[in-house]
Amino acid sequence: MAARTFDSTALVFRLHESAPQLVREVLLERGWMEYNEQEQEEGDWNLYWRASAFRSADFTNVLPWQRLNHHPKTLGITRKDHLARNLKRMRGTFGSALYNFSPTAYILPNNYTAFLAEYTKSRLRNTGKSGYWICKPVDLSRGRGIFIFEDIKDLLYDSPVIVQRYISNPLLISGYKFDLRIYVCVKSFHPLTIYIHQDGLVRFATERYNLSSLDNPFSHLTNTSINKLGPCYRTAKQRVGLGCKWTMNKFRCFLHSQDIDERLLWQRINNIVTLTLLTIAPSVPSSPNCVELFGFDILIDANLKPWLLEVNYSPALTLDCAADVTVKKDVLNDLIDLMNYKKVDVLRQKALLPPKSKSLPRQQSKSPSSLHSNVSLPFVQQKQISSPEKIVMENKRVLLPERVKQNSRHSSRCLCKLPAIHVQKYRLPTFSWSAKSQENGKPPSRVGGFILTFPFNEVTLKASKDNLNVKIAVQEVHKRTAHKNCSGTVAASQSSPTGIDLQWFSC
Structure with a gap:
């Protein structure tokens, strides 16, 4: 069998044994190489992906060219009892009128x-x-x-x-209960930077909602892992169709068909995400080389009020249906773009990690901690780049083979194509976005399908830096909630100055 060869210009990913197969598929399609501990140095990787938590030492020893797919100490919202305690504490501090989105x-x-x-x-x-x-x-x-x-x-x-x-009065579609899986990326906790993906999943129970049969999980629970085992999973259900999932675009079609004010609904969901993350943001240690994908599960009741059910750590990335393929592959691709890889990450890595010598005993190879001491301060500071949009384009233009660019990512979008619909346009944050402003620490308003939802104005930008001022951040969310355009009156559409129609979340 021919020896495996490595492209010296390719980014390298490392997967823990529990990592989803989809992550491997997406990264290989993008032209990445998979880490091989027998042929590469210990630190010779750019992304380490785990479904479980990292050890404290992993966060301490991460190198400038590397990213981890988890932040430390996020259990405060991803474990149900910790989430309940933190939300109760925030209700006591800021009042139940604002923190009223979870029973x-x-x-x-x-x-x-x-x-x-x-x-x-x-x-x-x-x-x-x-x-x-x-x-x-x-x-x-x-x-x-x-x-x-x-x-x-x-x-x-x-x-x-x-x-x-x-919540016994859920909004139903043709008698079926459902909830929303919202994909949220926390790019950083210091400063707090939150993106919400404009696509997501709608997950249905596969039998009609019935309060007289509380012990029927196929009527009351929306978890795919349960419903795909139900007798009605493969049958065509009225309006819902086969299976138990829609894309978010199809759900928007439903909202428009019912004359529902989707702008107000998404704003409320946006607030739930922000207020939930503010409960733990001050306690999460600074970890600039980390990024986190959360799965927020939201239930909408018959009065169109969204409720937070739970926050998922390492949300499932298995592909059970066409809707999964459409949504999850795009979410993963956009998440990689948010990680801000650039060609210099490969160059740094190769410069500091010489090719592995087969004659050199494994225990003599350099450890991540020893390599850290070789990195000078100016070298680390070069990580910051003036234009995150340029990073995304550079990643696609320089690091991806042309064949992969043309054939891999866009093919997944065609597997479950939905009709285009007219939606209210997203209003950009109230400060201007430019290459110069990004040099001053302002994150890009959009990367792929991920839309920036915090910070959303100059006040929250200032409050998010250094030691996060939770009180000011919460006050700004409250002001936005009370704004007349969020009280049921839909404001006129506003176009993005960049020419992109941003559909979600902000009034």
């Missing part, structure tokens, strides 16, 4: 007495009926261990759980 949660067994008091109070208010409650294990995913109950006698658990009021 109050009780962490059991610790908060059982408080839950029992609320349960009893509800029964007294509602002539013996307490309403509906949902119980979730604090650290499981994919719908495992979740159940809905009305009578406290049915509340059985053998591990820590959270209990919340069940």
